[in-house]
Amino acid sequence: MSVLTRRLDPLAIAAELDQNGFACIENAIDPKWIEEAQSYVNGLVSEKGRRYFALTWPSRNKGTPPHTLGADPDIQALMGELARIGCPSAATDEEIYTVLRVVAGASGEGKSLIYHYDKYVITALVPVFIPPGPKRKSGELLIFPNKRRYRAFAWLNILEKAIVQSGWYRRRVTDKLPADDSELDIKILKPGNLYFFWGYRTYHTNFPVSEDVVRATMLLHHGDPHPSSLLLKAWKAHQIKKESRILESVDA
């Protein structure tokens, strides 16, 4: 059985992302999965202590909720479609990149307001624990949707990110945040819902999380607009071909 409660239409989601920069699919995640993911995270928190941690590729641990999610064929197909619609030239042959992000305790403070663009075309966000709480203190997601286009060159992306993800730039953005929430695109998330945004194009971050609560999200990223190994891959394929030709001629 799929982790998704129903079939989702990638074209409709992509259209919404182009228009509004964000999509919320209500009750898209099987409640049973949420329950299992919550007890999985609780286990991790009691094992690691109340601090910030992020597990990369948690989906590779078989028998865990992150694996069930990452290995779900419907989710894989949806992520592939969305990545191709968002950026037709992006590489989508890689395994979906997953992160389980847990913010708990005082160390979460330093991990907030770190504005960034994701490396991949599409970001899917699956909330596991979302604390209720005071405004701008419960890890709310803040987005500046579809702020940039795909950059034609990887080096341009690197250069741009070096600027807009630098300490002074981030501090400036924070200093200039309007006090009025209605002037900002703040997303209040809810476990059970599934959220999407164009991660590569959307400048985004999280507000701090007060010390006494736990916030946990599963992130899925897919579609590499700058597959660095494209040239390398082509060269390798060429080498293999050349080699087989050599072998053929030796055999002959």
Ligand SMILES: O=C(O)CCC(=O)C(=O)O
């Ligand atoms: O946990 C979240 O709400 C988003 C985190 C994020 O942007 C990321 O891990 O790339």
Ligand SMILES: [Fe+2]
């Ligand atoms: Fe992100």
